[in-house]
Amino acid sequence: MVVIGLTGGIASGKSTAARHLAAKGAHVIDADKLGHRVYEAGRPAFDKVVAAFGDDVVGEGGGIDRRALGGKVFGSPAALKRLTDIVWPGILDMARVEIDAARANGAPIAVLEAAVLLEANWQSDVDEVWVVTVEPDVAIARAASRDGVDETAVQARIDAQLSNGERVARADVVIDNGGDEAELLAKLDAEWQRLRPRLRGAAS
Numbered sequence: 001m002v003v004i005g006l007t008g009g010i011a012s013g014k015s016t017a018a019r020h021l022a023a024k025g026a027h028v029i030d031a032d033k034l035g036h037r038v039y040e041a042g043r044p045a046f047d048k049v050v051a052a053f054g055d056d057v058v059g060e061g062g063g064i065d066r067r068a069l070g071g072k073v074f075g076s077p078a079a080l081k082r083l084t085d086i087v088w089p090g091i092l093d094m095a096r097v098e099i100d101a102a103r104a105n106g107a108p109i110a111v112l113e114a115a116v117l118l119e120a121n122w123q124s125d126v127d128e129v130w131v132v133t134v135e136p137d138v139a140i141a142r143a144a145s146r147d148g149v150d151e152t153a154v155q156a157r158i159d160a161q162l163s164n165g166e167r168v169a170r171a172d173v174v175i176d177n178g179g180d181e182a183e184l185l186a187k188l189d190a191e192w193q194r195l196r197p198r199l200r201g202a203a204s
Helices: 014-023 030-035 045-055 066-073 079-102 136-149 151-161 166-167 182-197
Strands: 002-008 027-030 108-114 126-135 173-176
Touching: 014 079, 014 108, 014 126, 014 182, 027 030, 027 079, 030 079, 030 108, 045 066, 066 079, 066 151, 079 108, 108 151, 126 166, 136 151, 173 182
Parallel strands: 002 108, 002 126, 027 108, 126 173
Antiparallel strands: none
16 A cells, blocks of 8 residues: 655645545545544543643533634744644544554555645655645635635735745655646546556556
């Protein structure tokens, strides 16, 4: 089984890429979904977050109140790092369980879709890093149209992320998504075909 780490900035198209790879037979692991589950009571990260940030981050339902927690880390790089030092390893542990299960089930490819793949230094857990790129002005237009948010807010999110250049420098495969969706899917199909000699039982 080949494990791909799929990443990219806001509105880059990485989620579209992940869905297409899933349709071709890949087992896709969404790190964002794991990021929600990592806060559940009973998980190791839960106790660590409460110990680091206080009992008042626990909501009425017994889980972490992400809004309360966000208020404690907003605007504080040190607090945010304290949080990610807890949460990112927790997410990776959960992803490793899914990767092992996919391997046991005979999946040809596992895709770890993670916006923070490079920031969290998860590269050693994947065989290839795929980066989907789009120019910032295109990303801003797409995100503003898709999410109905102000372009200034999108720009601020882009500024807070790694740049395209920083991602590309650490990528094994770069997929430019400056065109339409058909072009993106064609590029993904070409990369899938490249991997076929390493796959067993993959879809064509």
